[in-house]
Amino acid sequence: MTALSPRTIVGARSVAVERTPQRLDPLGAQSAWLLVPLLGALAVAYAVFSTLVHRAQFHDVALGVVAVVVLLIAVTVAAIRTHPGLAPFGRWSHFSVIGVTLVAGCLFDASVWGRNDRIQDDWGQIAVALLIVAMPLYRPIGEVAVSAVVSAVVLGWLAAAQHSLVISNAPLVYATVAATPILALAAGGAGYAWTLTGETLRWREVAREGQTRLEGELRQAAQRMVAQERMTALNAEAVPFLTGLADRGEITEDDRDLARAIADRLRKMSVQSLGRTWLADTLDLALGQRLALAAPSDGPRPDRVDDPDRLERVLTADQRAIVGALIATVAARPGLDPSSVHLSASDPDRPTFVLQARIDEPRVELRRELLPFVSSLNAVAMRATMAVRGGDLIVRFGYYREGGVP
Known part of the structure; x- marks a missing residue:
């Protein structure tokens, strides 16, 4: 696995953007x-x-x-x-x-x-x-x-x-x-x-000043979600287990195995909370309510973001704003299967992100709603594409020139 180099991050964030409405305000220029x-x-x-x-x-x-x-x-x-x-x-x-x-x-x-x-x-x-x-x-x-x-x-x-x-x-x-x-x-x-x-x-x-404040609020909200998940896991597994042990007054081999399994799950949740990223927080907050309504879970939330190299660090403030709006729009679609949403990042030399989801809606309607965000990513020094096949949505965006710099 190739680590994301500081040179790639600096190069991607230092791309000169032309002083035009299309580059500085992509959605406004589209209108x-x-x-x-x-x-x-x-x-x-x-x-x-x-x-x-x-x-x-x-x-x-x-x-x-x-x-x-x-x-x-x-x-x-x-x-x-x-x-x-x-x-x-x-x-x-x-x-x-x-x-x-x-x-x-x-x-x-x-x-x-x-x-x-x-x-x-x-x-x-x-x-x-x-x-x-x-x-x-x-x-x-x-x-x-x-x-x-x-x-x-x-x-x-x-x-x-x-x-x-x-x-x-x-x-x-x-x-x-x-x-x-x-x-x-x-x-x-x-x-x-x-x-x-x-x-x-x-x-x-x-907007950048406001975004700086909101990122702190986003992090706090995500931390509260993680803390709530951990508390739910404790109440659902650890507390009943310990109460049962206290009532029986003895420990069996099965109790030891169950204790190890509960500890492993709690440890995994703690590790996940330490390694959370902006993409993970954004996706979880966008989907949190829908996932809770669709299938309430008393266990840890599954990983919906696969970004082991933290490639999200190459995203500028403008790109994050557009990606966040794209994720929020996808999460709000009425035909979305929230459990199908997944975002992966690969290729540290040329960071590429892929957002996948299952949405049961007409292709024309999806393109009309999401194409403005795809076009906006193209206007802010990235290459973005969108494909809809049989209800499967795939949005791919990233850097396409050698060295990770568009």
């Missing part, structure tokens, strides 16, 4: 996902409308149609790739979406080149601006600024180079008209994301 397909649909609708308006100005109609199709591809990819189930939305996804949208705008300009009357009703800059305004929710502001400036320069240069416009003015004016929507909406989206991430960071500081 804003619908904005992307809506803005994309608006961009396509305007592109179709603008294409119809320009129908008398085309020198290549087919190229104009291709431009709209390319834009539709970019919008579709953006809507799919930003979906919470595929989090996180990475750098190359961002550049690809904006790049393809920019290509679509350039194709439209090429389709009306030499016959275009006005820059104001061209759809290239509007489409790029509508998609880029949502990017600060998923990508760092500096990165979005780069894509916005590049798009503005390209479309601005194409506008300045056109010579068929009915309004005569300096090329710089045409470039400004084309570049302004892109830069303005990018700045607006960046300002909103900056404010949102700032508020999120301040809220996290407050």
